[in-house]
Amino acid sequence: MPTSCLPLRRLTVLFASIVAVFGVARGAAAPRPAHDRPNIILIYSDDHGYADLAANGADPDIRTPHLDALARDGVRLVNGYVTAPQCVPSRAGVLTGRYQQRFGVEDNTLGPLPAAELTIAERLKPAGYVSAHVGKWHLEPAPRRAGTAAPAADDERAFSPGAQGFDTYYNGAMNTFLASHDLQGRPLPDAPRRLSDPRFRCVWQTDAALSFIDRHARDPFFLYLAYYTPHVPLESPEPWFSRTPAHLPLERRQALAMIAAMDDGIGRLRDRLNTLGLAQNTLVFFIGDNGAPLKDGAWNGSLNLPLTGEKGMLTDGGLRTPFLAAWPGTLPAGRTYTPPVIALDVAATAVAVAGTSARATDLDGVNLVPFLRGERTGAPHDALYWRWRSQAAVRDDRWKLILLGPTRKFLFDLASPEGETKDRLAAEPAVAAALERKLLAWDRTLPGPHLPRAEHAQDDAFFASHVLKTAPPPSKRARAAKGKTAAASAETSSAPARAVAAVSSLATPPSTSPSAPNASAAPAGFTQGWTARNCTVVAQDGVLRLVPGDGVGAKSARGFLTHAGLDLAGPMRATVRLRAPAGGSLAIAWRTAEERDFVAAHTARVALAASPEFQTVSLDVPAAGRVIHVRLHPPLEGPVDLALVEFSPSGAAAPRRWDFASTASTPVR
């Protein structure tokens, strides 16, 4: 250490000694009774799927002995939800106890958490609580984008944990963090200071949490421990990685190892509470911030089984996560609680047990303690609500209604074995209508943009893959999950669960195409099974209008449309009618049943005239074998309007045709 730092170092030691002496003096006082301002610990894991709490019983490979012990000593809330399928809004919701749409933090691009919103730490301060944040924060100003200025350091500080009620903080997801104290709990006189620790992230995060508990064993405290696990980047921390089953995909092994490291940290934390005599007056929540991402290239090795969907979806796979509450001696031990609850309930519970709830009438959650103790029966919530990107949802008892974009709806019976793999919209129109009224009434209490929302290409792709089964599931996670549960096999099945995609008035009859549904079974959405990637698709004037950019901010001329689940005999002739004012070339790529992925050689191109008028072009698609998946790459220098796509297979098979003019003018739900 440079000599110039020595005075500061001496000051630190002196400060630490004073704290230590003060701590010993206060340590002589008797422990507080369990109901006098209990300590509250909120552990929030990251992208941690429902299956990856071993006590949930969904997957035999996961080992979480310390979390399972927490479940045995407390309550497992098996219908526990978060407020968003993504990090920032989920954290904004849990820390404020208010639906984050109320203050505009609706998705990852819409931070920071406004300084005016009250966090749990701020709400507990009048009751004498001290608070610490450890790990991922993610509520600072949104990360800079290309072409915009980085947030100023002052801005970052204004929205940091220190500015949101946390007296102690170790703000960092990986190996460097901005801290108020060192890992031994000594205050840093020039805080905040950037510190580094080379050990696996969960290890230093546990150390930081323990040092805070040690220092405040005699104070009522709130600890928000936001472990950055099993979020990517995936790592192989030892000794945990070597203990994972070698036959599993690498991502799965890494997630199991990272979760094991967190689980061991939770074991250390609970040991410390016992040693300090704090177990009986500490309420611990453990919640995952959103479901695991599963899509190709994004899978973090975690699984959402037996739930449908993934991070980024308002199906349960994106929203229902490991959820535990333990307060030994006050909450029952080993109970499974089934009524739906939501992470918003943490704040309402915290202010109630701290005795500060009189000032908390603006909270959206419910004090769960009387429900979990059995003193109150019935469901804590009339309904739970979500609104995120192009999706919105409401859950009321067993039913869940999801709106997708401006026109599509799904109704699921979560008490049925099929869950979110079977749409009941046609069978239960009255249930759906009542739920939609509730959802729209809630939506009206929020700032806009209101429902319905515009289509979003990624959201459409998610539903095509997980709900409609018109796109295949990502291969690696499908392999890891294969055959583990009935629900899991239903989720990874390639059979179409609902007849929506790829039908038009001139479509091939179902008998010649396994993916073509019975036209009378369900009406087609206006994209007719095509999904936009890296571009946005809107129905406009009887065409599909493809607009560059994904609707979130990134603009790319490389967007395309994709359609999976086909069965077309190659070679074939393609005909496309479109309007592309800038001209350029149209490419069609294909994948046959024998090919695992697209290969560059399997692309056909045709030049387009630069014209404001519609043009019809034809090109040969020299595919050998059964074509199961195609991509259509238009020249996306600007909007392109697509009116018709047709593939005429060789031989006697009927052509497959998507005539967007025929349905786009009458969008159906």
Ligand SMILES: [Ca+2]
């Ligand atoms: Ca997350």
